[in-house]
Amino acid sequence: MCTERGSNDIIHGRGVSSGELQLSTFRMWTGRASGRAALQRRVCCGRWLWSSLGRWSMHIHVVGLGAVGSFVAFHLRRTLAPKHSVYALHRLDTAPAISQRPHGWSVLLESEGVTHTQDGIMHLSYHPWHYYPSGSIRFAHWDPSRRRDLELPLSRPDDPHRLHHATHPIDSLIVTTKAYAVPDVLHGLRSLISRDTTIVLLHNGMGVYEKLTQSLFRDPHDRPNFVLCTNTHGLYRKDLMHTVQTGYGEIQLGIAPDPLGRNFEAALAREPQESLVPELSLDDIADPVDGASPRYLNLRNTIAALTGARALCATWRPYRDVQTALRKKLVVNAFVNPVSALMQCKNGEVLKSSHGVWIMKRLCQEAESIFRAELSAMNKAQQVAYEQFMENREDIDETIAPPEPLPYPRGLTKSALQTETARVVEQTKHNYSSMYRDVNLGQRTEIEYINGYLHHLARQYDQPAFVNEMLYQLVKMRTTIPYVGKPT
Numbered sequence: 098m099c100t101e102r103g104s105n106d107i108i109h110g111r112g113v114s115s116g117e118l119q120l121s122t123f124r125m126w127t128g129r130a131s132g133r134a135a136l137q138r139r140v141c142c143g144r145w146l147w148s149s150l151g152r153w154s155m156h157i158h159v160v161g162l163g164a165v166g167s168f169v170a171f172h173l174r175r176t177l178a179p180k181h182s183v184y185a186l187h188r189l190d191t192a193p194a195i196s197q198r199p200h201g202w203s204v205l206l207e208s209e210g211v212t213h214t215q216d217g218i219m220h221l222s223y224h225p226w227h228y229y230p231s232g233s234i235r236f237a238h239w240d241p242s243r244r245r246d247l248e249l250p251l252s253r254p255d256d257p258h259r260l261h262h263a264t265h266p267i268d269s270l271i272v273t274t275k276a277y278a279v280p281d282v283l284h285g286l287r288s289l290i291s292r293d294t295t296i297v298l299l300h301n302g303m304g305v306y307e308k309l310t311q312s313l314f315r316d317p318h319d320r321p322n323f324v325l326c327t328n329t330h331g332l333y334r335k336d337l338m339h340t341v342q343t344g345y346g347e348i349q350l351g352i353a354p355d356p357l358g359r360n361f362e363a364a365l366a367r368e369p370q371e372s373l374v375p376e377l378s379l380d381d382i383a384d385p386v387d388g389a390s391p392r393y394l395n396l397r398n399t400i401a402a403l404t405g406a407r408a409l410c411a412t413w414r415p416y417r418d419v420q421t422a423l424r425k426k427l428v429v430n431a432f433v434n435p436v437s438a439l440m441q442c443k444n445g446e447v448l449k450s451s452h453g454v455w456i457m458k459r460l461c462q463e464a465e466s467i468f469r470a471e472l473s474a475m476n477k478a479q480q481v482a483y484e485q486f487m488e489n490r491e492d493i494d495e496t497i498a499p500p501e502p503l504p505y506p507r508g509l510t511k512s513a514l515q516t517e518t519a520r521v522v523e524q525t526k527h528n529y530s531s532m533y534r535d536v537n538l539g540q541r542t543e544i545e546y547i548n549g550y551l552h553h554l555a556r557q558y559d560q561p562a563f564v565n566e567m568l569y570q571l572v573k574m575r576t577t578i579p580y581v582g583k584p585t
């Protein structure tokens with residue numbers, strides 16, 4: 098279901114006096130602290146906040162301009178007021194190809210036979226980290242009128258001033274590259290990312306967020322906010338920055354828990370007022386009346402911008418629901434993608450025979466056992482944490498109820514997974530899966546983040562998963578054998 102919210106929900110520091118900002122920041126960051134230390138913190142926070150919120154507009158960067166990235170950039174630019182900037186980040190080596198396109202720097206979206214053109218997206222290019230181990234990053238802007246604004250000279254990672262070279266640190270970064278490319282891309286952009294940045298991850302598969310929090314963003318105090326997404330729109334890339342929409346789906350956004358402790362989903366715990374079902378509230382991310390730090394303001398604005406672009410059909414959902422949706426999509430991809438790539442067929446073929454149906458049913462059964470084992474381990478860990486907490490408490494009189502074990506989501510039973518797989522196969526029956534295309538183009542596949550992710554979970558929780566294992570090994574084997582095409 099699409100939201101009715103408009104881009105007017107995007108808020109900025111203007112209109113709030115510096116006095117108000119200082120007071121509210123003091124409350125938010127220092128709690129009940131008082132005296133000299135509190136005064137020092139108050140002055141320091143106020144200065145920091147004022148300089149950050151003095152910006153008048155939002156800067157949204159989209160990296161990975163394949164089918165999904167172009168689709169998102171297209172609709173954001175189309176919906177947002179011109180004062181907000183939408184940037185497309187390209188690898189420097191793709192820039193010459195773009196400048197030779199007949200449509201120049203415009204992004205094209207084709208839907209129901211009509212091609213729409215979107216201008217006004219600013220293009221920046223970067224050198225991916227692994228091409229330049231010394232850490233050089235260069236941004237070149239393609240709009241000469243704003244060139245001076247945006248140029249970022251080459252700098253080394255150990256240069257203490259290099260952040261200052263960037264006129265715009267990144268407020269909001271939407272990452273739509275293949276799952277395996279995300280860590281390298283973020284590594285390359287690291288100097289422009291701070292804990293005030295919001296990073297939206299929009300890719301197939303799972304495990305990227307966990308990888309990032311264990312490597313590039315280990316320190317919870319310095320970690321940006323992350324939004325994890327599932328996307329069910331049918332899209333394919335016809336050409337560079339030219340996407341075709343073959344089916345209408347939705348994007349679900351889930352905000353990863355704040356390492357600094359803010360509860361973005363506080364509304365769910367409040368007594369429902371008019372509606373029976375409590376709804377998430379943007380004010381729980383950042384309350385414009387109370388003043389807000391850039392960290393939360395950027396997050397609120399990112400959610401508002403994405404949900405405000407109605408054609409994206411993006412909704413903000415509780416993180417737990419998005420985790421369920423991600424697992425559902427993982428299982429669909431774990432069946433459709435390898436089978437279509439190995440059998441060299443369109444999605445519509447994979448369930449036409451009893452053999453395909455057998456594989457699909459067995460895979461869904463394995464996935465349910467894996468997810469049940471995972472949940473049971475989480476519930477056990479929660480119980481242990483509760484018992485330890487109770488043991489270490491000083492006031493033993495007050496009783497705190499033990500946490501309720503989380504119930505197993507209905508959407509992840511084997512029959513629900515089978516129904517969902519059959520639905521997606523029917524909806525995308527005329528499409529070639531992304532893995533089919535990757536295999537045929539001799540490109541790296543996302544197998545490690547799809548069947549590979551399930552495989553690691555199965556091992557972690559000691560669950561047999563032979564069908565998944567076989568698909569995983571076969572796709573890896575396929576990519577070691579040169580693709581020769583059809584015999585003539």
Ligand SMILES: CC(C)(CO)C(=O)C(=O)O
Nearest residue numbers: 433525528529530531532
């Ligand atoms: C759902 C499906 C299989 C659609 O083609 C897909 O997500 C993919 O190709 O990666």
